[in-house]
Amino acid sequence: MKTINMTVNGKVISGAAVEPRTQLADFVRDTLNLTGTHIGCEHGVCGACTLMVDGVPARSCITLAVACDGAKITTIEGMDDDEVMIALRAAFQREHALQCGYCTPGMLASAHDVVLRMPDATEADVRFAMSGNLCRCTGYVGITKAVLSVIEARRAAGVTKPVELRGEIGPVGSGHAEAMAADAIAKAASSSATTAKAAPAKTAATRAAPPVDSSKPMTTIEQTFTVEFPREQVWEFFGKLDQVTLCLPGASLLAPPTETHVEPKLRIKVGPIVADFEGAADVERDPANYVGMIYGSARDTKSASATRGEIRYTLVETQTDEGAAATRVDVQVGFALTGPLAQFSRSSIVLDIAKRMTDAFAANLRARLSHTGGADEAPPMPAAELNAGALVFSVIRDRIVGFFRKLFGGK
Template structure:
């Protein structure tokens, strides 16, 4: 541990720690963890790896979990910092402490302060006690004693109890950039957390509004069924969601509004983008529009799908024209290059068409047979796309190919 060097040339630091105003002079290189321990004697913030890996030093900076061993104290000037000591009277932290004791979720206790801060954030955000999402959320907090089983069970039990009492998860709006760099942009976590009103629900809080798409593309496909039958099925939102890999419906408050999302599987990690959509249809034109918005953590998306069911080449066939517009926000936008999105959408559409034809023909889909939904796997889609392009490239350059 490197103690801060105190010299008259230190920069002035004014911040709030556990609800108390603090003013000190610190060297620019002083880390927040050292400042808390050495200057304020708040030794509940533990130092382990000092590389931001173990999570033992996790504290709240303006309400967001942060690695204090990597955060310079000087950048937190004007911010509000809450350490494990500042959560002594916090209702949620008290529930977690009791659950940790009940589930034998601690042994040596070295990781426990940072683990409780991370667990508190998970309980606030997760809508359900999903073990996989809890384990992913704890990936930045290492424990060398317990094997994590008791910790996961403790967090699950607190989420279950709070949701049973009608305490809804909070929608957390977080700015991009390092924690502490957005001083006073969000209120700090209060020392005592009050239960949210039972009527507040995450999906219902997602607003659906008009927007100008950043990118637009068109998809067309043919279905071997009459236009009236295809358009009729498109009017059943749940049936359409069953045909789209990873999609799910949670509620249909009205024929014009639906709440749900899509599950995305990345290796062992499964996330769910939850949101809401407004639905409108034009029976005379056999056309419709779906306008939606959703989010998962710090990433968000707005999308618009306009569809029209036209007559196909034969009386028993239909051509479906889709116009898709979308805007991505947050880290997700880094992977949303238009060309890649179009290619992935093409492969996703192919899977949707296969399921759609099975549904129209009365054949059972995998979920109808009791098979679990694996969720949309973009890695598998992109891998298939890349393999297809490589194969096409080799066909063009080999002898006898198109480009000799």
């Protein structure tokens, strides 16, 4: 969980706990009970969820709540006394600019921005500016007339100067990125003996997990493996996110990690297809119970494929057959794939592939735990890419072999 502070409709919200993947629309609706913000497509297309972030209209269904830490949020409920909004509501009613009303809160938020920014707008200008808000009922004629009537009334009253609230290029709310990074650095510095550990936090803290479709249910897989090392040693290693990441074949780092944040890149090959997933993940660790949680998402830089996932691992103290200290690692993975590569998560074969990937991870983990760091000893290197196609082929081959063994009475 992340703790955020923001001002919503003039009210200061302090210490709100949200998951890193929570969208702003879900936060204002579910946590703050401001249900005037409507959710439609959940892809940033229809505009029903539009609200104001620092005075600028934003799609709240594709805006992470943690990215708005320190921002000023205004929903439709917070615009009751706004002069422009009062005029727009009256114009919408007068020009019959709404029917079912579902799109109206987002439509009004966008219209508010148009009225302020475009005092000389023509009908064509208004239609183009409002084209990002979809309506299934009105045909847009009444909406266009309503917005134009407010612009014309303000122009007649001598209000002709445009109001531009966007002060910089970039995503809405991006002006708070520096403040968020500074806060992350301060927290890291307070819990660290040296400031050297806090320095890379600024690089990693500024990248949020890529937003992906959260509506698709996750596939859950449970795996277990054992490594012949004491639990304390394994737990300490799992805290080194750079080392743990490189235990996965095809994985590399986009930026230096912090104690709780990592930005991995995973290269996957499926036949002639090569996907490069880039993303970010946050880590929570419970040293009292030897339990860790990882939340993250990633997107392929070459296609529309995306993934989100949650990993929970538990370290259990055990022994080898010879009585030496060992650690059993129980892993529960929940993941969802969307886009062209989603087909590889729709078959039971994925369970066998996950087992083989777990075996590869365990082998790399053992190799790195065994690495003493001597001058003449190079650390184990990860595979250049994860060959999912080869994994699929080997799974099918083993299943065919197993089938014929059973058929002819073999073992």
